[in-house]
Amino acid sequence: MQILILLLQIAMVMAIVLLHVAYLTYFERKIIGHMQVRMGPMRVGWHGLLQPIADGIKSFFKEDIIPQQADKPLFLAAPIICLVTMLAALAVLPFAEGWVLADINIGLLFIFAMSSLASYGIILAGWASNSKYTFLGGMRSMAQVISYEIPMGLSLVGVMMLSGSLNLSEIVAAQGTSIFSIYLFPQIIGFFVFFIAMLAETNRVPFDLPEAETELVSGYITEYSGMRYAMFFMAEYIGMMILASIGTVCFLGGWNGPFVIPFFPPFWFILKVYGFLFVFIWIRATLPRYRYDQLMAIGWKLLIPLALLNIFLTGLFKALVH
Amino acid sequence: MKVQYKAKRNLLQTILQVEILQGLALTLRKLFSRPITRQYPDEKPPMYAGFRGQHALVRDPLTNASKCIGCMRCATVCPSRCIHIKTHPGDSGQRLIDQYAIDVLRCVFCGYCVEVCPVGAITMTEVFEYASYDREAIYFDQEILLANWDRFLEQTGYDDTYVNPFWRPRGTLESRLAAAMRRDVPADWTIEGQFVGTKVRQPPASKPITDTEAAHA
Ligand code: SF4
Numbered sequence: 352m353q354i355l356i357l358l359l360q361i362a363m364v365m366a367i368v369l370l371h372v373a374y375l376t377y378f379e380r381k382i383i384g385h386m387q388v389r390m391g392p393m394r395v396g397w398h399g400l401l402q403p404i405a406d407g408i409k410s411f412f413k414e415d416i417i418p419q420q421a422d423k424p425l426f427l428a429a430p431i432i433c434l435v436t437m438l439a440a441l442a443v444l445p446f447a448e449g450w451v452l453a454d455i456n457i458g459l460l461f462i463f464a465m466s467s468l469a470s471y472g473i474i475l476a477g478w479a480s481n482s483k484y485t486f487l488g489g490m491r492s493m494a495q496v497i498s499y500e501i502p503m504g505l506s507l508v509g510v511m512m513l514s515g516s517l518n519l520s521e522i523v524a525a526q527g528t529s530i531f532s533i534y535l536f537p538q539i540i541g542f543f544v545f546f547i548a549m550l551a552e553t554n555r556v557p558f559d560l561p562e563a564e565t566e567l568v569s570g571y572i573t574e575y576s577g578m579r580y581a582m583f584f585m586a587e588y589i590g591m592m593i594l595a596s597i598g599t600v601c602f603l604g605g606w607n608g609p610f611v612i613p614f615f616p617p618f619w620f621i622l623k624v625y626g627f628l629f630v631f632i633w634i635r636a637t638l639p640r641y642r643y644d645q646l647m648a649i650g651w652k653l654l655i656p657l658a659l660l661n662i663f664l665t666g667l668f669k670a671l672v673h
Numbered sequence: 674m675k676v677q678y679k680a681k682r683n684l685l686q687t688i689l690q691v692e693i694l695q696g697l698a699l700t701l702r703k704l705f706s707r708p709i710t711r712q713y714p715d716e717k718p719p720m721y722a723g724f725r726g727q728h729a730l731v732r733d734p735l736t737n738a739s740k741c742i743g744c745m746r747c748a749t750v751c752p753s754r755c756i757h758i759k760t761h762p763g764d765s766g767q768r769l770i771d772q773y774a775i776d777v778l779r780c781v782f783c784g785y786c787v788e789v790c791p792v793g794a795i796t797m798t799e800v801f802e803y804a805s806y807d808r809e810a811i812y813f814d815q816e817i818l819l820a821n822w823d824r825f826l827e828q829t830g831y832d833d834t835y836v837n838p839f840w841r842p843r844g845t846l847e848s849r850l851a852a853a854m855r856r857d858v859p860a861d862w863t864i865e866g867q868f869v870g871t872k873v874r875q876p877p878a879s880k881p882i883t884d885t886e887a888a889h890a
């Protein structure tokens with residue numbers, strides 16, 4: 352019985368998240384369109400509202416092309432690795448008090464592990480397609496993920512030190528319910544580092560070098576088509592949502608808000624995640640892509656020292672207070 | 674030339690990345706501006722005089738047939754050689770058209786054929802939506818070209834007084850035009866209505882303007 356309920360919950364979370372993925376693409380296109388004084392999708396349904404569904408159906412029925420020279424098992428496995436690891440990371444996110452599938456004590460670590468695993472999917476995709484564009488995309492992604500995983504982990508160390516826990520629900524609880532006690536203020540440097548590393552981790556503009564259209568056609572997904580392409584796409588958007596959720600949980604006080612919304616406790620959590628996603632899209636509509644050496648320089652020469660400084664300051668602060 | 678470099682950022686501006694913030698502010702402002710998109714199949718774009726669209730052969734109201742005299746000028750001038758004309762001599766030596774066809778798929782829409790025609794027989798209409806799934810439908814013979822003209826008049830509400838700016842480029846003297854091209858045009862197409870530099874070129878009140886004067890003015 353317990354398992355049945357859990358399965359039901361998992362199915363619900365997955366359905367909701369996948370629906371969000373679909374409509375996130377819609378809002379991305381709409382918002383970027385309007386920022387560029389266009390309209391975005393307008394023709395499928397009222398103001399293009401059914402566009403994501405049409406896209407989903409279309410990619411489902413598209414021919415699934417596998418290049419002859421590709422490493423077939425790896426080629427087939429790569430999108431699945433990406434998507435499954437991203438979906439697995441959803442399990443530990445606390446959407447509200449007690450609204451979490453698996454309330455494990457190493458929540459934060461688990462998410463890091465999963466997002467690193469997802470990058471294996473990307474690298475394997477780049478390798479297995481046996482094409483120079485995908486290979487370059489995969490290589491870039493590997494270097495980028497390794498470089499930015501470190502500052503991201505380090506930026507969250509401050510949060511761990513303040514809350515004394517890796518459990519995401521406890522981190523939220525440690526921030527209290529007041530808007531002034533969220534970790535954004537004491538951890539402003541950490542948040543800055545986290546935010547930039549978050550953009551890089553999700554391969555978003557201005558760090559979208561692994562799939563830089565202008566240079567690499569589509570990077571590691573160049574050879575993919577139909578549903579497998581859509582799987583990478585979903586993985587990327589779920590990754591965005593997961594990192595937005597981590598940002599919400601670790602820096603913005605999770606599900607706590609100015610007042611309690613009855614019957615729908617995750618309200619504030621969802622609102623904050625939407626805010627993050629909007630900023631993602633907003634940045635995509637604004638900034639050009641960084642050069643590759645700049646990307647590396649930002650990661651190693653700016654973000655890591657900043658994150659270390661943040662840890663030092665947090666430690667100093669803790670030592671002085673006690 | 675003096676190169677204008679941007680002022681160097683100070684430390685605070687570097688830390689806050691003001692340029693990025695400025696860019697973000699701009700895109701956010703544009704988010705709430707009115708899109709300039711024209712929803713094309715629903716909203717048609719405005720057409721301007723002189724648009725080089727679908728070809729048509731003008732139907733002469735007197736003979737109810739094409740005005741074309743088979744002079745071959747359009748076929749000769751056509752840079753993509755896509756006008757195909759065949760004629761045979763008639764009783765009184767005039768040319769009678771056997772075939773007049775435009776392979777529009779090869780046309781580059783330069784409008785030379787319209788400009789060169791001495792009788793204003795061929796024109797380019799404002800119609801641009803005539804894509805088709807087969808090539809034959811876009812190979813226009815005489816009947817289709819005449820039908821294009823009829824349809825154009827019907828759709829746009831022009832009548833036989835329609836004047837294509839390529840037949841009669843604005844500001845040309847009447848005397849320089851072939852007889853068939855001397856038609857009534859709006860005042861701003863005439864030489865008096867043209868702007869030369871910043872001044873309106875006014876003809877002297879007493880004597881009519883001549884070619885040599887116009888060339889020197
Ligand atoms: S528009 Fe130019 S290319 Fe087309 S038929 Fe006329 S002369 Fe030829």
Ligand code: SF4
Pocket residue numbers: 740741742743744745746747748758789790791792793794795
């Ligand atoms: S230039 Fe005019 S009159 Fe001469 S062949 Fe062409 S359409 Fe006919």
